[in-house]
Amino acid sequence: xxxxxxxxxILCTFGFLKELRPSEPFVTEYIIxxxxxxxxxxxxxxxxxxxxxxxxxxxxxxxxxxxLRYKPxxxxxxxxxxxxxxxxxxxxxxxxxxxxxxxxxxxxHELNYITVACVGVGAICTLFLPRVHENRQFYLKSxxxxxxxxxxxxKEVALENGNVNNAIQPEKSISVRKSLxxxxxxxxxxxxxxxxLKWSIWWAIASAGQYQVINYIQALWEQIREEGDEKETLYxxxxxxxHTFLSALLSFxxxxxxxxxxxxxxxxxxxxxxxxxxxxxxxxxTNSLIMAYLSYIIFRTIHPVMITVASAEVAQxxxxxxxxxxFGANTLIALGLQTVLTFTVADLKGxxxxxxxxxxxxxxxxxxxxxxxxxxAVFSRKKRDKPAVFNSIPQVS
Numbered sequence: 001x002x003x004x005x006x007x008x009x010i011l012c013t014f015g016f017l018k019e020l021r022p023s024e025p026f027v028t029e030y031i032i033x034x035x036x037x038x039x040x041x042x043x044x045x046x047x048x049x050x051x052x053x054x055x056x057x058x059x060x061x062x063x064x065x066x067x068l069r070y071k072p073x074x075x076x077x078x079x080x081x082x083x084x085x086x087x088x089x090x091x092x093x094x095x096x097x098x099x100x101x102x103x104x105x106x107x108x109h110e111l112n113y114i115t116v117a118c119v120g121v122g123a124i125c126t127l128f129l130p131r132v133h134e135n136r137q138f139y140l141k142s143x144x145x146x147x148x149x150x151x152x153x154x155k156e157v158a159l160e161n162g163n164v165n166n167a168i169q170p171e172k173s174i175s176v177r178k179s180l181x182x183x184x185x186x187x188x189x190x191x192x193x194x195x196x197l198k199w200s201i202w203w204a205i206a207s208a209g210q211y212q213v214i215n216y217i218q219a220l221w222e223q224i225r226e227e228g229d230e231k232e233t234l235y236x237x238x239x240x241x242x243h244t245f246l247s248a249l250l251s252f253x254x255x256x257x258x259x260x261x262x263x264x265x266x267x268x269x270x271x272x273x274x275x276x277x278x279x280x281x282x283x284x285x286t287n288s289l290i291m292a293y294l295s296y297i298i299f300r301t302i303h304p305v306m307i308t309v310a311s312a313e314v315a316q317x318x319x320x321x322x323x324x325x326x327f328g329a330n331t332l333i334a335l336g337l338q339t340v341l342t343f344t345v346a347d348l349k350g351x352x353x354x355x356x357x358x359x360x361x362x363x364x365x366x367x368x369x370x371x372x373x374x375x376x377a378v379f380s381r382k383k384r385d386k387p388a389v390f391n392s393i394p395q396v397s
Contacts, residue, residue, distance in 0.1 A: 003130065010125050014074070017122030018081050029222065029234070039219060043355070047215050048347040055335045062328050071129050078123025183325065190318045190326045195262070198376075199310045202269050203330045205369050206276075208337035209362055210303050213280065216346070217296060220355040224289050232289055243297045247304035254305055261313050266377035272302055273370030280363030284356045341365075 032039060037046070065073050191197050218236065225232050261268075279295040286292055311327065318326055344350045345358050353361065 007129065010128055011074075014078065014122045014125045017125070018078065029218070032222075039222070043216065043219050044346060044348045044352050048342045051211075051215070051335075051339055051342040055332075055339045058332055058335055062332055065328075069131065071126070071131055074129060075123070075126045078126045082120050082123055186319065186322045186325055187329070190314075190322060193317050196314050196317045196326075198373075199265070199313050200326070200330050200333075202273075202369070202373065203307065203310045203314075204333040204337060206273065206303065206366070207307070207331065207334035208341060209276075209365055209369075210300075211334065211338045212341055213299065213359075213362055216355060216358060220283065220359060221289060221292060223355045224287060224292055228287050228289065234289075235293060239293045239297060243300040246297070246301045250301065250305045251308040254309065255312075261309060265309075265313065266373055266380075269306070270370045270374035270377065272306055273366050273373065276302055277363045277366030277368075277370065280359050280366060282363075284359035284363060 032042065061073060191200065221234070221236065225234070276299050279299040283292045283295045283299075286295070314326060314330075315323055341362075342350075345353045345361050
């Protein structure tokens with residue numbers, strides 16, 4: 001079997017097993033019922049701390065993943081999953097709940113052992129990943145793959161010092177300073193492209209809102225049920241299954257549809273963002289759990305599809321070896337924005353809004369995002385058309 005096939009199978013198996021969390025859709029109910037934690041503590045203490053911790057951990061991982069050559073990070077993730085489930089089974093206080101929410105691993109107690117087995121097998125799978133012998137920034141290959149800017153700088157310095165040999169010989173490893181310079185070059189090349197920047201801005205802002213909605217949706221559903229019929233059956237798991245299936249189906253199918261995203265991308269993002277915002281506002285006001293479910297399915301189905309499009313459009317404009325860097329940067333920015341949003345609307349030190357009011361805020365944010373993209377598209381179109389209009393005016397001699 002070819003190496004890339006075996007690596008893909010191992011990673012897919014690990015990804016499937018670690019994401020197989022059968023009662024994650026009932027996390028809020030589980031924490032409240034089994035851990036004797038109040039709704040207010042979950043919403044205004046545990047969830048905010050988890051967001052802050054996620055940002056801090058991702059920032060560290062973002063910096064060291066390439067240096068450690070990937071495999072240790074994947075293994076560490078698998079071990080953390082196993083550790084987290086162990087804490088979940090035996091922990092009983094708010095500190096433990098904060099740790100659980102931080103790692104986003106929360107399920108009904110009776111299913112914990114199944115999940116422990118899954119993530120345990122997934123962690124074992126990571127041990128079979130081959131080592132990566134070279135990384136992107138710290139051990140650049142010599143020759144054509146060496147960053148031109150850094151290569152030229154090295155030659156100039158060597159020639160100035162009279163060392164012709166060093167100016168000719170390729171360098172197989174570079175310092176941290178040069179690595180940071182390489183990162184800066186990649187960032188400038190990517191975000192200096194207005195098209196990449198536009199999609200990345202939507203990517204980061206929409207993802208931040210998406211993460212926030214996912215974190216607090218179960219609390220909103222619980223409030224809707226308490227204000228209505230408390231005996232109403234929860235279909236949280238079915239809702240997650242439906243939107244996951246639909247988003248996967250549409251994400252796969254959209255690749256077979258011929259659309260000029262350079263032409264229609266801004267219009268699509270405007271409509272999509274406004275629709276998502278309206279769905280959130282509707283959820284915040286409805287007293288029907290079924291209607292809240294339907295709105296959430298629409299909201300959650302849209303985002304993965306457009307993220308697929310955004311990823312493809314960004315990937316077409318950046319260096320092949322910059323995919324992980326730029327995608328990771330967009331995710332890091334998204335978590336940073338989510339942190340600001342969490343502190344503002346959910347944290348006890350902020351506004352500490354109730355569930356319904358929070359979703360009004362989230363909905364308005366998405367609507368404003370859509371309108372901003374739409375206005376930007378209009379002004380850009382006018383700016384492009386303006387020279388053509390002036391050129392068509394007859395010149396008076």
